[in-house]
Amino acid sequence: MAGPVLIIEDDADIAEVLRYVLENAHFEARVARTGEEGLSACLDKHNPPSLILLDLLLPGMSGIELCRRLRKESLTRSTPVVIVSAKATEKEIAISQELGVDDYIIKPFSVREVVARVNSILDKNQMVRADR
Secondary structure (H helix, E strand, C coil), X not given: CCCCEEEECCXXXXXXXXXXXXXHCCCCEEEECCHHHHHHHHCXXXXXXXXXXXXXXXXXXXXXXXXXXXXXXXXXXXXXXXXXXXXXXXXXHHHXXXXXXXXXXECCCCHHHHHHHHHHXXXXXXXXXXXX
């Protein structure tokens, strides 16, 4: 069974909307409100996330720093990461691509778009695993 979609978002309203929408689309969803909390949830060996929705502007550890750390860990190196951020400058997008993020969604976002992209990435990952 696939793990939850982990939403790492400090804005409670946005986190709740994402959680609600994903659960209505039949995903298990969890929320972390800081980079440190997100890192801890990502490294949970008993219930690791199948996909991470990551804001860049987080208290404490930034989303970019968190993504760097996730890519160094064997448990999360290949976990899909989707940036969901209002910061959409060329610099942030380029850094995100260098870190190997799977997608970049700009706030404000369409909830349909988020669900479609999550489905697409998870479907693609399942096909890759089946080919191995």
